Amino acid sequence: MYTKHKWNSDTYYNFNYARYLPKDFDKDKKYPLVFFLHGAGERGDDLDVAARNGYMKYVREEGKEYPFICILPQCPDGKYWGCYTESLLAFLDYISDTLPVDEQRIYLTGCSMGGYGTFMLAMADPARFAALAPVCGGGIPAMAGLAASIPVFMYHGDCDPVVSVTESVNMLREINRRGGRAQLKICYGVGHNAWDHAYTDEQLIDWLMSQRREK
Numbered sequence: 001m002y003t004k005h006k007w008n009s010d011t012y013y014n015f016n017y018a019r020y021l022p023k024d025f026d027k028d029k030k031y032p033l034v035f036f037l038h039g040a041g042e043r044g045d046d047l048d049v050a051a052r053n054g055y056m057k058y059v060r061e062e063g064k065e066y067p068f069i070c071i072l073p074q075c076p077d078g079k080y081w082g083c084y085t086e087s088l089l090a091f092l093d094y095i096s097d098t099l100p101v102d103e104q105r106i107y108l109t110g111c112s113m114g115g116y117g118t119f120m121l122a123m124a125d126p127a128r129f130a131a132l133a134p135v136c137g138g139g140i141p142a143m144a145g146l147a148a149s150i151p152v153f154m155y156h157g158d159c160d161p162v163v164s165v166t167e168s169v170n171m172l173r174e175i176n177r178r179g180g181r182a183q184l185k186i187c188y189g190v191g192h193n194a195w196d197h198a199y200t201d202e203q204l205i206d207w208l209m210s211q212r213r214e215k
Contacts, residue, residue: 005018005019007091013087015091022069027100030101033106034071035109037075039112039115040080040113054072056072071095073088081114081117082116089121104212104213107133108133111135111198112195118133119140123139135199136162136192138171139171144180145178149180151181154168154171155194155198160194185201
């Protein structure tokens, strides 16, 4: 079920956010959480726009069902996810406190600006996440060691004219050079819309659901 909400906090930025709960949701059962960061084109105050890519798209448009909780905060116009690191982590605390989240199975993903945001947020608190799935994004290779403890599965189009595939290649090399476990699926003949391939790929869902953070 796709629903819209607003987080109210006296200390942090109050995100509008979309929420998906699995079919036959049981508050007494623990669920994996997929935390999705959208791209620059989805900023603003319209959650339906924020949900036009990623797993929420397929929930809304096709009635797709997933075995996880999905949360999608919306970034305001003219801002970037890096402006809200502390607020995002506090918001994630709120979600974990108010929903039956399996805290050993919190997965962070995002596309384009959200792909960069995925690396940024994970590097701010690497012990929080069981796996990362940045799509057509990138990061700061010199800081890649901060993500070396987290399994990473990246997607990128080799014909991307907006964010070069070398951004993901550089992160792959640096994470693995520092002992990490990163992999990259290059989508050949694909431009910037690698998200259409990533979020319809059952391999990604199977991979995410198999990852578990050590206690």
